[in-house]
Amino acid sequence: MRRSTSIILAAASCAVVAGGAFFMPQSSARPAVRSAPATVSAAREMGVPIIVYHVVRPSYPSDDAAVRAIAVTPETFDAEMRYLRDTGYHVIRFSDLESALRGGTALPSNPVVLSFDDGWHDQFVYALPILEKYHYPATFFVFTNSIGRPGFLSWSDLHALIAAGMTIGSHSRSHPFLTRIPDQATLWQEIHGSKLLLESDLGVPVNEFAYPFGAYDSRIIGMVEAAGYRSARGDYFTGGQTPAKLYALSAMNAKTALRPFVQKLRGISALALPLSCRPAR
Numbered sequence: 001m002r003r004s005t006s007i008i009l010a011a012a013s014c015a016v017v018a019g020g021a022f023f024m025p026q027s028s029a030r031p032a033v034r035s036a037p038a039t040v041s042a043a044r045e046m047g048v049p050i051i052v053y054h055v056v057r058p059s060y061p062s063d064d065a066a067v068r069a070i071a072v073t074p075e076t077f078d079a080e081m082r083y084l085r086d087t088g089y090h091v092i093r094f095s096d097l098e099s100a101l102r103g104g105t106a107l108p109s110n111p112v113v114l115s116f117d118d119g120w121h122d123q124f125v126y127a128l129p130i131l132e133k134y135h136y137p138a139t140f141f142v143f144t145n146s147i148g149r150p151g152f153l154s155w156s157d158l159h160a161l162i163a164a165g166m167t168i169g170s171h172s173r174s175h176p177f178l179t180r181i182p183d184q185a186t187l188w189q190e191i192h193g194s195k196l197l198l199e200s201d202l203g204v205p206v207n208e209f210a211y212p213f214g215a216y217d218s219r220i221i222g223m224v225e226a227a228g229y230r231s232a233r234g235d236y237f238t239g240g241q242t243p244a245k246l247y248a249l250s251a252m253n254a255k256t257a258l259r260p261f262v263q264k265l266r267g268i269s270a271l272a273l274p275l276s277c278r279p280a281r
């Protein structure tokens, strides 16, 4: 019974991938990605994109190439969120992904996680209203030494984000390359100290960690786990999510235009499909 159901669902998603519009939706009414499989099994690789945004704000003439490479305009960000809505994606939280990886709980079809790094105040000004417009939750990874500094989120901003349904994650205290810190006590302060500081002021658990610069090794992972985090976001895309990678979840850098965003997103989501159904990349 279960088997025949999954075969039917797999066949349905194959048909959609083969015949559907690949990049842009032809109209807002026609999904480019069908929400076919109702659940994703924890027993296999999960194609769950975790998108990492840094800068969301209008572009300025003074922006250099490095900024332009990561800066997403509010218009593009809105278009990306609209694409998720119009094509059957479901924005989930890290905690949903954690539960699926730990206990095999079901995820909605076409799940995707949204995250914002480094605590830039622009995220609050430009991204939050758009997230609220689409009713999408996101996790904001902040490093605690930056909180309240010019250009960065303040403590009251963090409280407002939580009130708006967002989640705060830790991105360490000073945003160092953790792998280059030999001293265990310093490392513990960066990893555990940031968690304690956030939790004591915000009054909510801080369960997710994102490694600064995506740099980690087995020693760092062990400490993140010992500090009580439930999961950690690792470096850039290294394959689908699996239970073994709970503390090194794969992520994708946000794209500054819709077309590469869709292309990357669909490539990762396809990992949830049987191999025979995955689009060529």
Ligand SMILES: [Zn+2]
Pocket (backbone or CB within 6 Å): 117, 118, 171, 175, 212, 213
């Ligand atoms: Zn960072």
